[in-house]
Amino acid sequence: MRRFNFLFALQYAILGLCSLSTLFLAGCAGVTGTAVPSSLETSIPAGSVHGGQQPIQGAHVYLMAANTTGTYGSASTSLLHSGDPGTANDSIGTYVTTNSSGGFNYAGTATCPTPSTQVYLLAMGGNPTGLQGGPNNSASVLTAALGSCSTINSATFTSMNEVTTVAMAFALNQFMVDGTHVGAPASNVTGLKRAFATVANLVNSSTGAALAVTPGGNAVAPQATLNTLANIIAPCVNSGGSASSACSTLFSQTSTASGTPTTVLGAALNIAAFPGSQTAALYSDAAATAPFQPTLGAAPNDFSLxxxxxxxxxxxxxxxxxxxxxxxxxxxxxxxxxxxxxxxxxxxxxxxxxxxxxxxxxxxxxxxxxxxxxxxxxxxxxxxxxxxxxxxxxxxxxxxxxxxxxxxxxxxxxxxxxxxxxxxxxxxxxxxxxxxxxxxxxxxxxxxxxxxxxxxxxxxxxxxxxxxxxxxxxxxxxxxxxxxxxxxxxxxxxxxxxxxxxxxxxxxxxxxxxxxxxxxxxxxxxxxxxxxxxxxxxxxxxxxxxxxxxxxxxxxxxxxxxxxxxxxxxxxxxxxxxxxxxxxxxxxxxxxxxxxxxxxxxxxxxxxxxxxxxxxxxxxxxxxxxxxxxxxxxxxxxxxxxxxxxxxxxxxxxxxxxx
CATH class of the missing domain: 2.120.10.30 (TolB, C-terminal domain)
Known part of the structure; x- marks a missing residue:
């Protein structure tokens, strides 16, 4: 399961020299101070960030690379170049900001250490209310798995929302502590890559929609369960912040012996780790007008996918x-x-x-x-x-x-x-x-x-x-x-x-x-x-x-x-x-x-x-x-x-x- 004891012990360290970045692509395998293998410059396309069907304005979007030289859940690396047009920097790394319609774009390029480096997008905070000057919701942490850097090009568009976040939280559960810590030891890079590939059998990252059938047409995907899970975390995403009743309820119901989450991504990771816990209560949290359809018709025995x-x-x-x-x-x-x-x-x-x-x-x-x-x-x-x-x-x-x-x-x-x-x-x-x-x-x-x-x-x-x-x-x-x-x-x-x-x-x-x-x-x-x-x-x-x-x-x-x-x-x-x-x-x-x-x-x-x-x-x-x-x-x-x-x-x- 996710959250082996040693993962909980990890400190959420600032990555410093390895800037964690925005947007949707590419990948850097490594931590600060690690020698970089042969690199690849790649263009970064556009995307959007939504809470349910509501655009999130002012979210910071980073392009992150999973770590392949550390331990399970080790620190990811930021990939966007500091100083490029439209970018800014914080303690995580270089980011771009979503506009009033939730869209983002990046005019520069990103350096991928290798073509097979696994990358993902991370969106943090932002105003989901649609009101000018509305509150920044620090509990809103959304992700979208992109896979190998070599598969991304300037035509790629990524729609980040609760569905893409839950899909990544489940598929990468064994390799992920939070939005800035996704990694595997060098001995199991294969497992990390296959976990990223599993995300593509659950969700279409271009549309942000849960799949009913896998892209290869060879399997039935858990569309209704995935949509229900997305609807469970959506009320917190679309609230005024972590102190809202929607977030407080969600975090309380997804608390574990190791602690209480403070973000929707943390809540999704805990549900994935303990899919049979608080199922009836979590099911009732789904918004009455659930933004993602179709959904489960009743509370399930468990939320496993x-x-x-x-x-x-x-x-x-x-x-x-x-x-x-x-x-x-x-x-x-x-x-x-x-x-x-x-x-x-x-x-x-x-x-x-x-x-x-x-x-x-x-x-x-x-x-x-x-x-x-x-x-x-x-x-x-x-x-x-x-x-x-x-x-x-x-x-x-x-x-x-x-x-x-x-x-x-x-x-x-x-x-x-x-x-x-x-x-x-x-x-x-x-x-x-x-x-x-x-x-x-x-x-x-x-x-x-x-x-x-x-x-x-x-x-x-x-x-x-x-x-x-x-x-x-x-x-x-x-x-x-x-x-x-x-x-x-x-x-x-x-x-x-x-x-x-x-x-x-x-x-x-x-x-x-x-x-x-x-x-x-x-x-x-x-x-x-x-x-x-x-x-x-x-x-x-x-x-x-x-x-x-x-x-x-x-x-x-x-x-x-x-x-x-x-x-x-x-x-x-x-x-x-x-x-x-x-x-x-x-x-x-x-x-x-x-x-x-x-x-x-x-x-x-x-x-x-x-x-x-x-x-x-x-x-x-x-x-x-x-x-x-x-x-x-x-x-x-x-x-x-x-x-x-x-x-x-x-x-x-x-x-x-x-x-």
């Missing part, structure tokens, strides 16, 4: 989803789950949800597990037999991520007499590049080398094992769904421990955090267990029983040890639940930390329908498969940035750490 993607081919009953080092997403397409003789495939999406490929290769059928190796070279798929088809045995396939080609020696076929049929589910790649798979019905664990050969005397018959995960020091852990136990092996295939902590009740999924604590959801008791790796005992408060879970099977850990769980309720056939599907986000202590609680905890997105697999990318977006509709939903900046693929993090000992 979800973008739901549909590939150009039909997808059936997707389960697992994994992310490679390039940020591409890989998802199973189980056509044989509907028609046994149909052809299954693995679907590849780009980091922005664009459909790239569908690979129908030997051995891909009824895929239940996916894993990517640490080098992000190969995708392993664990495939169950399909009744009524030619696929009569479970198989393991190894596919090149670069070409989609099945590798020599694969698929590996698992004999039913040894492992059972329709039984393989869990898969992981360990620190030596070896593959571990579980056959639940047979109670078997099998270890294979990268060439597909069973090694170290396997299979091991331990009991009804299901999920598998590798920790930061190379141990391999298995969720014992049959014996309500937790099994530990070392990387050599030697059995180490069989733990039976109280409260385990058919655990299936498994994930491990930076402290090597093992998290497992319990299907039979709708609870969650956290187990200490050193002695197999329950962690504090474990098992957690009041989270509103319903037969949970999948779990993920983000870059700050938050726990993410798809919660398939009404969307899962035969569940008996009438509650909407959701995705939970929990603190390291096991408590919901989105602002909601119990059955209302987490995100309940309109695109959810049988939520199943989940993966977290380097921008903090959570990608969820929908088993009923076959679609893929991106919950914008719902978690912390996470190292991908998972095998790369476990191999480096960086599970639960930020990229």
């Amino acid at each position: 979800g973008i739901t993607y549909s590939p150009s081919i039909g997808v059936a009953q997707p389960s697992a989803v994994v992310i490679d080092a390039s940020g591409n997403l890989w998802m199973a397409n189980c056509q044989s789950c509907v028609t046994p003789t149909a052809t299954d495939s693995i679907v590849e999406y780009g980091p922005d949800g664009t459909f790239l490929h569908s690979y129908s290769n030997a051995g891909i059928h009824n895929t239940k597990g996916l894993a990517i190796d640490a080098a992000s070279s190969y995708l392993y798929s664990l495939n169950q037999a399909v009744a009524g088809s030619t696929h009569t045995l479970d198989q393991l396939t190894k596919m090149s991520l670069a070409t989609g080609a099945v590798q020599s020696g694969f698929p590996v076929t698992f004999a039913s007499g040894t492992y059972g049929t329709n039984t393989f589910n869990g898969i992981a790649v360990d620190n030596s590049g070896e593959i571990w798979a579980t056959a639940a019905a047979a109670g078997a664990i099998v270890e294979l080398n990268p060439g597909g050969n069973v090694i170290n005397g396997g299979p091991y018959y331990i009991g009804g094992t299901y999920g598998v995960a590798v920790d930061n020091i190379g141990n391999i852990w298995f969720a014992g769904s049959g014996g309500n136990n937790l099994l530990q092996f070392d990387t050599n295939g030697d059995f180490l421990n069989n733990f039976t902590p109280a409260g385990l009740n058919q655990p299936q999924g498994i994930a491990i955090n930076s402290s090597n604590e093992i998290w497992m959801p319990n299907v039979a008791s709708n609870s969650l267990s956290k187990i200490e790796f050193f002695n197999g005992s329950n962690g504090s408060g474990s098992p957690y029983t009041s989270l509103g879970l319903f037969k949970p099977t999948v779990i993920a850990i983000d870059g700050t040890n938050q726990v993410v769980i798809p919660n398939c309720r009404v969307g899962c056939a035969g569940s008996g639940s009438t509650l909407p599907d959701s995705v939970l986000r929990l603190s390291q202590g096991g408590a919901s930390n989105t602002g909601g609680s119990g059955s209302s905890a987490g995100a309940q997105n309109a695109g959810f329908s049988g939520v199943n697999g989940a993966a977290i990318d380097v921008s903090g977006n959570v990608w969820v498969t929908n088993s009923v509709t076959g679609k893929l939903t991106e919950i914008v900046s719902f978690a912390a940035p996470t190292i991908q693929p998972i095998a790369a993090a476990s191999s480096a000992g960086t599970l639960g750490q930020l990229p």
